[in-house]
Amino acid sequence: MDQREEDKIIEGITSQEYKEGFVTDIRQDFIPKGLNEDIIRTISSLKQEPDWLLEFRLDAFRKWQSMKMPTWGHLDLPAIDFQDIIYYAAPKKDSDRPKEIDPKLEETFEKLGIPVREREALAGVVAVDAVFDSVSVATTFRASLAEKGIIFCSFSEAVKEHPDLVRKYLASVVPAGDNFYAALNSAVFSDGSFCYIPKGVKCPMDLSSYFRINAAGTGQFERTLIVADEGSSLSYMEGCTAPMRDENQLHAAVVEIVVEKDADVRYSTVQNWYPGDAQGRGGILNLVTKRGICKGSGAHLSWTQVETGSAITWKYPSTILKGDYSTSEFYSVAVTNNYQQADTGTKMIHIGRGTKSRIVSKGISAGHSQNSYRGLVRMNPGAVGARNYSQCDSLLIGSKCGAHTFPDIQSHNPTAIVEHEATTSKISEEQLFYCNQRGLDAEDAVGLIVNGYAHEVLSRLPMEFAVEATKLLQVSLEGSVG
Amino acid sequence: MDSSNSSRAGAAAELRPYSAAAKREWTRPGSDGRPAVILIDSSQQRDFVVGAGEKLDVTFIVLPGTSAEIPVNVDIAGPGAVVNLKGLYLSSGKDQVSFNINMRHHAGGSVSRQLFNGLASGEAKCSFFGKIIVAQDAQKTEAYQENHNIVLSEEALVNTKPQLEIYADDVKCSHGATVGKLNEDEQFYMRSRGIPEDEAKVLQMISFVAPVLSGLEDEILATRIENAIRSLAI
Numbered sequence: 001m002d003q004r005e006e007d008k009i010i011e012g013i014t015s016q017e018y019k020e021g022f023v024t025d026i027r028q029d030f031i032p033k034g035l036n037e038d039i040i041r042t043i044s045s046l047k048q049e050p051d052w053l054l055e056f057r058l059d060a061f062r063k064w065q066s067m068k069m070p071t072w073g074h075l076d077l078p079a080i081d082f083q084d085i086i087y088y089a090a091p092k093k094d095s096d097r098p099k100e101i102d103p104k105l106e107e108t109f110e111k112l113g114i115p116v117r118e119r120e121a122l123a124g125v126v127a128v129d130a131v132f133d134s135v136s137v138a139t140t141f142r143a144s145l146a147e148k149g150i151i152f153c154s155f156s157e158a159v160k161e162h163p164d165l166v167r168k169y170l171a172s173v174v175p176a177g178d179n180f181y182a183a184l185n186s187a188v189f190s191d192g193s194f195c196y197i198p199k200g201v202k203c204p205m206d207l208s209s210y211f212r213i214n215a216a217g218t219g220q221f222e223r224t225l226i227v228a229d230e231g232s233s234l235s236y237m238e239g240c241t242a243p244m245r246d247e248n249q250l251h252a253a254v255v256e257i258v259v260e261k262d263a264d265v266r267y268s269t270v271q272n273w274y275p276g277d278a279q280g281r282g283g284i285l286n287l288v289t290k291r292g293i294c295k296g297s298g299a300h301l302s303w304t305q306v307e308t309g310s311a312i313t314w315k316y317p318s319t320i321l322k323g324d325y326s327t328s329e330f331y332s333v334a335v336t337n338n339y340q341q342a343d344t345g346t347k348m349i350h351i352g353r354g355t356k357s358r359i360v361s362k363g364i365s366a367g368h369s370q371n372s373y374r375g376l377v378r379m380n381p382g383a384v385g386a387r388n389y390s391q392c393d394s395l396l397i398g399s400k401c402g403a404h405t406f407p408d409i410q411s412h413n414p415t416a417i418v419e420h421e422a423t424t425s426k427i428s429e430e431q432l433f434y435c436n437q438r439g440l441d442a443e444d445a446v447g448l449i450v451n452g453y454a455h456e457v458l459s460r461l462p463m464e465f466a467v468e469a470t471k472l473l474q475v476s477l478e479g480s481v482g
Numbered sequence: 483m484d485s486s487n488s489s490r491a492g493a494a495a496e497l498r499p500y501s502a503a504a505k506r507e508w509t510r511p512g513s514d515g516r517p518a519v520i521l522i523d524s525s526q527q528r529d530f531v532v533g534a535g536e537k538l539d540v541t542f543i544v545l546p547g548t549s550a551e552i553p554v555n556v557d558i559a560g561p562g563a564v565v566n567l568k569g570l571y572l573s574s575g576k577d578q579v580s581f582n583i584n585m586r587h588h589a590g591g592s593v594s595r596q597l598f599n600g601l602a603s604g605e606a607k608c609s610f611f612g613k614i615i616v617a618q619d620a621q622k623t624e625a626y627q628e629n630h631n632i633v634l635s636e637e638a639l640v641n642t643k644p645q646l647e648i649y650a651d652d653v654k655c656s657h658g659a660t661v662g663k664l665n666e667d668e669q670f671y672m673r674s675r676g677i678p679e680d681e682a683k684v685l686q687m688i689s690f691v692a693p694v695l696s697g698l699e700d701e702i703l704a705t706r707i708e709n710a711i712r713s714l715a716i
Contacts, residue, residue, distance in 0.1 A: 074647075379661075381636070394646075394648065396648065396650075396651035396653075397651065398651060399618070399621070399650060399651045399652070400618070401649075401651065402647065402648060402649045403646070403648045404645070404646055404647045404648065405644075405645060405646040405657070406643070406645050407643065407644060407645075407659070408641070408642075408643050409640075409641065409642045409643070409659055409661055410639070410640075410641045411631070411633055411639070411640045411641075411661040412639050413633070413636075414633040414634060414635055414636060414638065414663050415663055416633075416661070416662075416663075417660075417661070417662040417663065418659075418660060418661040418662070419658075419659075419660045419662075420642075420644070420657075420658065420659045420660070421656065421657070421658040421659075422644070422646060422656060422657050422658070423655070423656040424646060424648045424653060424654070424655040424656065425653075425654060425655075426651045426652055426653075
């Protein structure tokens with residue numbers, strides 16, 4: 001392939017459009033801009049929250065005020081004016097039909113391919129909690145799940161209907177003062193999903209949350225809490241999109257997962273927030289804290305993420321392996337293009353005996369993007385016979401991008417074994433030539449090679465997600481052949 | 483994750499400018515391409531600038547009873563350079579050894595290889611921080627790094643942070659790090675053939691450090707290393 005053709009294809013990929021970038025024109029309630037204790041009281045009263053939750057928020061806010069924005073990430077983060085953000089935006093409820101979903105909202109989610117009405121899909125049944133800006137607009141299949149004792153609802157409803165459960169588990173994995181963004185979230189979180197699987201219950205369908213940012217000038221601060229009681233099992237999926245705007249919008253979420261003895265949770269994310277345009281203007285700042293704890297023995301938690309969106313991603317889904325012989329995995333594909341920046345990875349904290357973890361991270365960078373893997377593996381003195389294996393591969397497409405690997409391995413135990421390896425490479429001429437020779441054009445060839453490269457991770461996704469993720473990879477990289 | 487190695491995007495700025503004058507300043511062990519061995523006895527920073535076609539081959543050795551911080555900066559300034567950096571640390575008692583390697587490829591077409599192996603016993607604290615930086619135009623760079631550690635006692639602690647910062651696409655870079663223990667199956671094999679357990683451990687440790695010392699010609703130093711390993715096995 002000659003240089004000119006190569007350049008043309010690279011240009012094609014980097015000028016890819018973002019399909020989900022439309023804005024829904026809907027009447028919305030806002031609260032004033034800015035952040036102070038009054039705003040937090042307003043959010044809390046709008047949501048008719050009990051006093052203990054307001055106290056929790058205020059306590060987190062006070063902690064946040066004394067904290068500084070972390071700067072250790074390999075990121076060029078724009079200055080964020082936290083007083084210039086609207087912390088709560090909700091679609092107006094029609095007073096005549098308060099129970100109905102606004103048709104426009106339904107249309108929006110329909111357009112995004114998210115069914116907010118219950119129906120049998122071909123690929124299988126998935127229960128969805130759809131969150132629009134600061135509120136959850138619909139949660140499907142609640143009744144049929146309730147028959148099995150499963151609680152799946154928006155976070156606000158959970159606070160009203162199951163206050164004991166929420167109070168018991170909220171901030172038990174990510175304390176309010178854990179880090180700057182987690183503290184901010186704890187102070188102003190609006191809505192999210194709550195899920196509780198009782199003892200011994202295998203959740204009959206995949207549960208999923210879908211987050212949509214619509215209003216301008218707002219931030220989204222969702223809070224998800226998942227509790228899997230003894231011997232239960234659950235597959236959970238999370239997706240997200242936002243309109244195209246020239247401004248950066250903040251998304252600071254907290255996800256907490258509690259996995260009790262012998263329970264099994266699989267958490268999958270396809271993150272497709274608006275990544276900004278080809279010049280790096282706009283896009284979502286995705287600064288999230290996700291953490292799970294394998295509390296009891298034999299617990300299992302698996303994270304799978306496909307990160308294609310966001311101008312900036314700062315995200316480290318982590319597992320605390322507290323129960324003996326508990327296991328955890330982290331599978332990640334992170335794609336960055338244009339001026340996107342991603343600093344993502346995981347933490348595996350081994351506390352219990354015989355705990356095992358596995359990390360597979362595949363980074364793909366194109367355009368002018370910077371893609372970093374950052375991970376911590378810690379073997380505590382009690383982690384007798386613990387085991388970790390990490391593999392981080394980076395693929396560079398084009399000569400203007402960067403790929404980085406920052407692992408940190410700490411071993412306090414002579415019986416623990418930790419292995420880490422990382423490689424950096426580009427798509428080889430030979431591979432491209434081989435595909436070209438068999439009649440595939442350069443673009444399809446790159447798609448094929450990238451999908452093969454990421455296959456180990458993609459194959460872990462639930463089926464609906466795997467199809468979407470494969471398509472997203474193709475779209476995100478269109479035109480970046482090198 | 484801590485902030486000790488904070489870095490910002492566009493960190494090509496971290497590639498310090500170097501000058502011809504600076505090049506004359508560095509001490510020149512191994513600069514003529516002949517392997518050099520440096521026995522570490524105290525904390526000292528070491529900077530190397532390697533020009534086009536030059537070779538650098540240095541092995542660092544830290545014996546038990548030594549606590550030291552060892553920052554090593556290598557700047558590869560021209561194409562065709564070959565850098566071999568090796569290290570061995572044997573730590574016991576309350577030793578604290580920390581390596582801090584910065585391998586900066588300013589120019590393409592060069593090769594760097596790093597191999598650092600360490601044994602930690604007693605209450606020793608060993609840390610290895612190794613960064614490979616490949617500048618944006620340093621195409622056709624090959625950079626490899628390995629760090630292997632064996633923890634011999636309950637109280638010993640090993641931290642390792644191998645890092646890659648790559649700003650060029652046509653490169654081959656990899657790093658690998660392991661922390662583990664002496665293999666019990668191997669010990670069983672040797673004991674079942676009449677080799678006492680302590681001797682079996684010594685043999686395992688010698689084979690673990692051998693790749694670092696493959697080119698070592700200094701017999702006296704080799705004997706000191708063997709004695710040090712024997713002292714760790716007890």
